Amino acid sequence: MEVIKSYSISITAPKELIEEYFKLKKTVLDEVFKHARYSKSGKVHLKFDKNKRKELRDKLLKNWRFAKHYVDSAINSVIGLVKGWISLYNRGKAKSKPEITKKTVYVKTTLFSVKNGKIKITIEPKKRYLEINLTKFNYLPKDYDSIGGLILMENKLIITFKKKAELIKPRDYASFDVNLTNITGFVNRRIVRFDLKELYHIHRVYEEKRKRIQKLAKTKPKTAKRLMEKYSKRERNRATDIMHKITTTIARELASTKCGAILENLKNIKDRILNGSKDLNRKLSKWNCRMFQFMLEYKLKWFGLPVKYVNPANSSKTCPLCSGRLSAYEGRLIMCKNCGLIQDRDVIAVLYLRM
Ligand SMILES: [Zn+2]
Known part of the structure; x- marks a missing residue:
């Protein structure tokens, strides 16, 4: 199987190319959109065949000093954009016409x-x-x-x-449970913990900032929008940074010991840990889980290691040792009345996943 990993690096791109390509894509969008036809039922179809494409390409190349391939890539990416938009539109999920907003080549x-x-x-x-x-x-x-x-x-x-990467048959499986403030893992027969309090703190701080900006939006909407984008980007960068560090550490450890990973099927998550939590906490938990699973999965795939998703339907009710019934004990602790096990609920969850 082929596996991929994407990285972003800081560079300085030729400004003229970025600007000219941006303008080119706008022109292509206008031209391609001229061939969009609305049927009587209100659906959109694109009638843009090979000849029309060649015509457009030749026309655009007349004023193009950069490599010709950029014109092809602009046409391709705009057609992709328009087709994606049409498919949304025809399902009633898009209103305004597509736009070129990002200066990407x-x-x-x-x-x-x-x-x-x-x-x-x-x-x-x-x-x-x-x-x-x-x-x-x-x-x-x-x-x-x-x-x-x-x-x-x-x-x-x-x-x-x-x-x-060849898919490796793992020697063992590790399991991971993601919460609002920590990630608990059962790796090589040991319980490991990664603190997410810093991440939680970052989200709280930016949530406060957003609230303040929303007040500003009434008097200075443009400034508010700009600030909002700036802070959202910073928040995302700092948060993904933390998650990258944790998932890279885990992926390396699992690769060195040839372990796959067992993760919780996210469809189940809202029933278990999100129940009764406040709205922001709910969003953050979901964000943590998705990001963690997404990053860990592709990082493990790079080493040919499998990831399994399981449904821990009774993880907070069933003892991972004896399958007895669990009940709340004290704080975050849970006790099994059958075998006497007393453990933290995150540890129980991760052991249960492994079982
Ligand atoms: Zn038990």
């Missing part, structure tokens, strides 16, 4: 080469290139087979690494 694999850890992107053929030395970024993977299409932005580059 998709760099097809034919537009760059990789040699000795250096990426060389063609900007203008035989004239101008953007070279990036990947070896300067020590957190990037070195055990990859190839690099997929790149996404170039004003000050960053998103790189997708590809690798052929």
Whole structure:
């Protein structure tokens, strides 16, 4: 199977290319949208065949000084955008027309080469290139087979690494349970804990900031919108940073001991830990779980290790040792009346998942 991992690195992109490509995509969108037809039933169809595409391509190339492939990639990405929009629209899920809002350039694999850890992107053929030395970024993977299409932005580059990984038969499975303030794991017969209080704190701080900005929105809507975007981005960055560190640590540990992972099927989550919690806490728990599972799964896949999702329907009611009935004991502790086990509810949950 082929596995992928994406990384973002800071770079400075050629400003003219970013701006010209942005304008190009807007033009392509206008042109492509001229071929959208509304049927009597109100559904949209796109009538944009190969000849129309070639016509548009030739027209756009007349004023294009960068590599020709950028025109192709702009047409492709806009057609993808329009088709995605049409499918939403026809299901009644989109109202306003699609727009080009992001200044991103998709760099097809034919537009760059990789040699000795250096990426060389063609900007203008035989004239101008953007070279990036990947070896300067020590957190990037070195055990990859190839690099997929790149996404170039004003000050960053998103790189997708590809690798052929054979699925390994794991020696054992570790299990993980994600909560609002911690991640509990049962790894190699040991209980491990990762504190999420810092993450929780970050979300609380930004929640306060958002409340203050919402007040500002009445008098200064533009400033409020800008601030909101800025803080949301910062919050997301700090939060994903913490999750990346934890999941990388876990994935490395599991890879070194050839362990797969057992995770809780998220469809079940609301019944168990989210019940009765406040709205923000509910959102944060969900966010923690999704992010943790998403990151851990692709990081484990990179090593060929499997991830299993199970439904722990009775995890808070059944003893993981003797299947006896559990009842609340004190604080977060739970007791089994049958065998006398007294344990923290997160530990019970993670043991139950493993069983
Ligand atoms: Zn028991």
